[in-house]
Amino acid sequence: MESPTPSRRPVIAGNWKMHRTVRESVELIRQLKPLVEASRHCDILVAPPFTALWSAARAAEGSPIAIAAQDLHWESQGAFTGEVSPGMVAEAGCRYAILGHSERRSLFGETSRAVSRKAEAALEAGLNPIVCLGEQLSERESGRTEEVVGGQFRQSLAGLTEDALSRTMIAYEPVWAIGTGRAATPEMAQGVHAFIRGLAAEVFSRQAAEQLPILYGGSVKPENVDGLMARADIDGALVGGASLKAESFAAIVNFQT
Secondary structure, three states, rough: OOOOOOOOEEEEEEEOOOOOOOHHHHHHHHHHHHHHHHOOOOOEEEEHHHHHHHHHHHHHHOOEEEEEOOOOOOOOOOOOOOOOOHHHHHOOOOOOOEOHHHHHHHHHHOHHHHHHHHHHHHHHOOOEEEEEOOHHHHHHOOOHHHHHHHHHHHHOOOOOOOHHOOOOOEEOHHHHHOOOOOOOHHHHHHHHHHHHHHHHHHHHOHHHHHHHHHHHHOOOOOOOOHHHHHOOOOOOOOOHHHHHHHHHHHHHOOOOO
C-alpha cells in the first residue's frame, strides 16, 4: 500500500460552513480538545463561521487546533458591504483561509481569477491559503476532470511565486462527492492528486510540487479516511459534515495508515 511522502505533514481540516453559533462553536472546540490533545502526527484546523472566529480562536488556545476562515475579500478595506478582509480574519486569530470552495464557485459565481486575488491577499496578510479545485459530475462523466481541474489550478494560482506556493495548500474536492455521501474511491482521488502534483511541477518546479500538501475533500468520514490517507499523493482531508461532531472529527484526525 502506498503511503504519504514523509516530507509532507498531514493536514486534517474541518469546514463548518454555515453551521454553529458562537456558543455552539466554542462548545464544539471544548469537546474536541481532549480528543486531539495527543494528536501530534498531523496539523488540525477548523473553519467556523465569521461570527465565531474570535471566540473559537480563544477557545482553541493551548491546543493543537488552528483556526481558518471560510473565505475573505482581496482588498484590505473599502466599500464592500458584507465582505471581510484578510487583516480582519488574521486579527480574529486565523492562520488559514479556505478559498475557492465549490460552493463559493457554484452558488456565488466566484471565478478562479477572484480566487487568485484572494490567495495573494491572504499571503500578504500572513495567512496560509487552502485553494479548492474540483469538477462537476457532468464534467467527470464527459472525461473533462483534468481539463477543468487543471484550468482552475493555473488560474487560481496565477501570479504566485514558488515561495508563495510553499505557504499554500490545495484541496481537491470533486463537487459530486460533497455532502452527497458519494466519496471518490481512494484510487480515483489518488489519480487526480497525482495529476495536480504533476501540474505543480510543470508550473512551478518538481521540488515545489513534492512539498505541496494536497488535501481531499468530499464526504470524508471515519470509515473511509484510512484508505484515502494511505495513498501517496493524498496529504490530508477537508472535512465537511463529519467535522460538526467532535467524536467523528477526532476519529478522522486520528486516522491509521
